[in-house]
Amino acid sequence: MDLDRLEQDSEYRWRIPPAGKMRVPGVLYGDREQLRAMDNKVYEQLSNVAALPGIVGAAYAMPDAHWGYGFPIGGVAAFDARGGGIVSAGGVGFDISCGVRTLHAGVQAADIESVKSDLANDLCRSIPAGMGRRGSIVLDDQQLDAMLSGGARWAVASGYGDPKDLERIEERGCIADPRPEYVSDRAKHRQRAEMGTLGSGNHYLEIQKVEQIFWPEAASAYELAEEDVLVSIHCGSRGLGHQIGTDYLREMVLAAPDFGLELSDRELACAPIHSDLGQRYLGAMRSAMNCALANRQIIAHLARQVFDYRVPKAELSLLFDVSHNICKAEAHVVDGQERLLHVHRKGATRAFGPGSDQIPAQLRAAGQPVLIGGSMGTASYVLAGVSSSEALALSSACHGAGRSMSRRQARRSFQGSRLVRELAQRGILIRSPSMRGVAEEAPSAYKDVDTVVDISDRAGLARKVARLVPMICVKG
Amino acid sequence: MSAREETRTWEHFEHEADIGLRAQAPSREALFEAMAAALTAVVTEPSLVRPEKELSIHCEAPDDALLLVDWLNALIYEMATQGMVFGAWRVDLDGQRLDARVCGEAVDRERHQPAVEIKGATYTALAVEKLPGGDWAGQCVVDV
Numbered sequence: 001m002d003l004d005r006l007e008q009d010s011e012y013r014w015r016i017p018p019a020g021k022m023r024v025p026g027v028l029y030g031d032r033e034q035l036r037a038m039d040n041k042v043y044e045q046l047s048n049v050a051a052l053p054g055i056v057g058a059a060y061a062m063p064d065a066h067w068g069y070g071f072p073i074g075g076v077a078a079f080d081a082r083g084g085g086i087v088s089a090g091g092v093g094f095d096i097s098c099g100v101r102t103l104h105a106g107v108q109a110a111d112i113e114s115v116k117s118d119l120a121n122d123l124c125r126s127i128p129a130g131m132g133r134r135g136s137i138v139l140d141d142q143q144l145d146a147m148l149s150g151g152a153r154w155a156v157a158s159g160y161g162d163p164k165d166l167e168r169i170e171e172r173g174c175i176a177d178p179r180p181e182y183v184s185d186r187a188k189h190r191q192r193a194e195m196g197t198l199g200s201g202n203h204y205l206e207i208q209k210v211e212q213i214f215w216p217e218a219a220s221a222y223e224l225a226e227e228d229v230l231v232s233i234h235c236g237s238r239g240l241g242h243q244i245g246t247d248y249l250r251e252m253v254l255a256a257p258d259f260g261l262e263l264s265d266r267e268l269a270c271a272p273i274h275s276d277l278g279q280r281y282l283g284a285m286r287s288a289m290n291c292a293l294a295n296r297q298i299i300a301h302l303a304r305q306v307f308d309y310r311v312p313k314a315e316l317s318l319l320f321d322v323s324h325n326i327c328k329a330e331a332h333v334v335d336g337q338e339r340l341l342h343v344h345r346k347g348a349t350r351a352f353g354p355g356s357d358q359i360p361a362q363l364r365a366a367g368q369p370v371l372i373g374g375s376m377g378t379a380s381y382v383l384a385g386v387s388s389s390e391a392l393a394l395s396s397a398c399h400g401a402g403r404s405m406s407r408r409q410a411r412r413s414f415q416g417s418r419l420v421r422e423l424a425q426r427g428i429l430i431r432s433p434s435m436r437g438v439a440e441e442a443p444s445a446y447k448d449v450d451t452v453v454d455i456s457d458r459a460g461l462a463r464k465v466a467r468l469v470p471m472i473c474v475k476g
Numbered sequence: 477m478s479a480r481e482e483t484r485t486w487e488h489f490e491h492e493a494d495i496g497l498r499a500q501a502p503s504r505e506a507l508f509e510a511m512a513a514a515l516t517a518v519v520t521e522p523s524l525v526r527p528e529k530e531l532s533i534h535c536e537a538p539d540d541a542l543l544l545v546d547w548l549n550a551l552i553y554e555m556a557t558q559g560m561v562f563g564a565w566r567v568d569l570d571g572q573r574l575d576a577r578v579c580g581e582a583v584d585r586e587r588h589q590p591a592v593e594i595k596g597a598t599y600t601a602l603a604v605e606k607l608p609g610g611d612w613a614g615q616c617v618v619d620v
Contacts, residue, residue, distance in 0.1 A: 069600035
């Protein structure tokens with residue numbers, strides 16, 4: 001990206017001044033080097049988002065932003081329904097409510113070293129991952145609707161997990177106002193045999209070790225200590241979310257002229273929040289959010305079963321579960337006024353600062369845990385939401401490293417089986433049915449997650465609490 | 477399944493997070509078939525797919541670009557719900573209506589080494605056009 005096209009607000013905050021059809025500025029977070037390396041498409045896409053009706057404040061790009069479809073990945077934008085604001089299916093994406101759930105294992109790294117290989121094999125066997133692998137849970141029509149209405153609460157009531165898990169999940173495990181009747185039969189059919197499955201691509205289940213603590217007070221509130229073992233699950237609403245995205249994107253593209261929307265990119269297709277289409281999409285999308293929460297709840301349950309057998313002294317308890325592809329109605333202070341906004345976070349994590357009633361009571365003083373996934377050979381992070389993020393980016397932070405290399409280029413540059421061997425030599429066990437998939441997910445195909453997280457911390461978007469390194473990674 | 481196979485070409489183009497599909501062919505029908513081959517290649521090598529089961533696909537859209545997205549999304553849906561990959565396609569177009577027969581087989585994880593599931597076809601960088609020389613060209617980014 002050409003820095004001459006940006007105005008610099010502060011060391012890590014840059015601005016695209018409103019021009020042409022832009023209603024608000026674009027705001028990017030990053031240092032010079034990161035922004036120079038960022039694709040010009042991020043500039044273009046952020047400017048397009050800034051031109052959408054009813055946008056409030058600015059269109060934001062997190063430090064891990066990269067070229068997406070419609071919105072940039074790592075994009076945040078909020079819309080006011082009373083000001084003609086819109087909801088965009090492309091602004092949420094296909095992977096609705098993709099997110100990260102992290103659990104304490106209640107043991108230390110040394111406790112699992114001797115069973116690591118068996119643990120990896122059992123997790124791989126028990127948790128379906130990758131294309132063509134279905135779950136053992138097949139839901140009928142009634143069960144599907146109950147799952148879409150109840151989210152993780154439905155999963156717990158169905159025997160997958162413990163009621164106390166719900167306290168540590170965004171929205172206490174169930175998103176309000178889901179409307180399963182607005183989810184197509186095709187979307188439901190696509191999900192029927194996918195409950196409790198990880199999917200593929202950058203989705204994973206990892207066993208991690210806390211390598212370093214940066215902020216002891218927050219780590220203490222989060223009950224994190226060096227050498228602790230954690231289990232992190234990264235996945236979303238699976239086929240159901242993908243099909244809801246497909247269905248509503250098409251409908252919004254076709255309806256755009258009726259709403260008087262001139263779209264520079266059809267992928268920006270959207271509908272006024274108060275329109276029938278906008279409301280139907282929100283109801284369907286909230287159902288998909290519940291599907292994602294139920295899915296991560298079931299996967300956690302499957303992981304618990306494996307740990308019960310292989311590491312009996314382990315007890316898996318939730319640290320937190322937060323999504324990074326969503327649109328949610330949230331109250332934010334903009335220009336000194338509290339307003340109810342529909343916040344789109346596409347590849348960005350909600351990061352509420354200390355005191356928010358949206359944070360579980362035991363964690364409230366420290367701020368909301370912000371869970372950042374890395375690639376299978378690098379690191380993941382736990383950050384804490386900070387108050388400064390509200391004014392900077394509507395309480396949002398990065399979500400991961402972001403790719404630096406296309407899948408095609410990664411496939412040409414790396415060999416899956418060799419990567420698996422090299423990582424095993426470093427003590428990281430990879431279990432995946434597809435060596436081609438492993439090559440495409442090579443750690444070097446991603447940006448440096450340490451830098452992305454450092455910039456998020458220094459920019460005031462969230463504060464570093466702990467760095468986690470992988471011990472086992474199950475991928476699709 | 478198609479005699480048009482030799483005259484169509486496809487490739488994947490660079491997209492940071494996802495995968496771009498691009499193709500060129502002497503007819504609109506052949507272009508849609510080439511884009512389907514490019515779609516399969518996101519998951520596995522199309523030449524590895526055996527034509528064991530045949531399905532019919534029908535879609536209709538207001539313009540060629542939307543029809544391409546609908547076609548790719550119909551294939552993605554069948555791949556997801558049937559657990560299949562496809563290696564042969566026969567597309568017939570009548571205006572903006574598409575009727576296709578597609579051949580493939582159930583995913584064999586050992587043989588196909590499926591890299592990723594495809595979530596959906598996007599409208600970003602989407603195009604279908606007739607080139608000055610008479611060929612048809614198209615492109616689409618798919619989310620993986």
